[in-house]
Amino acid sequence: MGPDRKGGAVRTVRVRGFATARAALGDRLWELPAAPDGVRIDRLLARLAARCPRLAPLLPTCRIFVNDEPARSLETRVRPGDEITLHPPYSGG
Amino acid sequence: MLHRLSSRPLSLARAYRALESESAGAIVVFVGRVRPDATGHGKVVALDYEADRNPALGSFREIDRAAFRRYPGVRMLLWHRTGRVPVGQIAVIVGAAASHRSAAFGAARFAIERLKVQSPIWKSDRVRSARPPRPRRSRPAAPGGG
Incomplete structure (x- = not known):
């Protein structure tokens, strides 16, 4: 899946993981929408953990x-x- | 090349040659190999290594600089395999060349310990199942046989 673009501008932040984190992400690269002025890393990862329950216990490590x-x-x-x-x-x- | 991630077998002879120089009165080379450990799931036949390439090579440079600060004049080599590494093959080579043995031993030990906790590299076991093979079914008698 390519980056989400509108009018040629990238509108997403990509998230990928290695080893156990990759498995927790479902062995895929995630593209999450982000506002042009950005988003805090912890808030973005909380959004992702809500969709990938195996990620939440792993994140603190x-x-x-x-x-x-x-x-x-x-x-x-x-x-x-x-x-x-x-x-x-x-x-x- | 003194910092390397490679999916191809690592050569101890090449690592040694890369460290050789006229002023190197002492060369220490540590080699880490894949062991056939027994696990709860069976015997390890290989390890799969993955690395986050750019940060891993960056960590090798950082370890090199830290070793140099502790052991001035030392020349470091850090090589690591990626991909599947069968039992008996080399997974990692860390070398140190210095004027004298104490710096070479110290720097090599320092670098391998740092690499294990600081370099974004992960391994996972490939095991051969410990379950005994299923008994073979006896073949039905061939029609018209005997």
Whole structure:
């Protein structure tokens, strides 16, 4: 599913997860509508958790990245075109 | 290349060569391999690794810089596999080259411990079921046989 566009402008924030977070998101990329002035990360994720019940208990353990950079805070605003990535605890090596 | 995520087998010989230099009086190379652990579901035959590529490579750079601050002059190598890695194959190589062994050992240990908690890489088990095979059905006698 491509980004939601109107008049050529992206109007959604993409959310994807890895490992257990990906499974909790139903193995799919989500595109959530966002106002042009953005939405707080915690509010966007609460909306998503309401649609993906397995996500809610996982969220407190996740590190949140925005556009490949760690989010400074959950109160940070993301804007249409941004991408949030959910990282559950790491297990490399 | 000293920081690498690869879906292809990692070569210990290449890692060592990448760390070699005239001033490297000590080279420590740690190799992490996939073990055939027993799990509640069966025996591990492989691990599937996935990584969030850009943040993972960024974490390798951060670990490298942190190791250098602790062990000035050390040269680090961080390589990790992605995709399916069968038992016995190399999943991760962390190397450190320094003038003396204490810095090389310290930096290699520091880097692998950091990588495990700081790099966005995840593994999941691929297991072979421990259930015994189902008994084979006896074949019906061939018509007209005997």
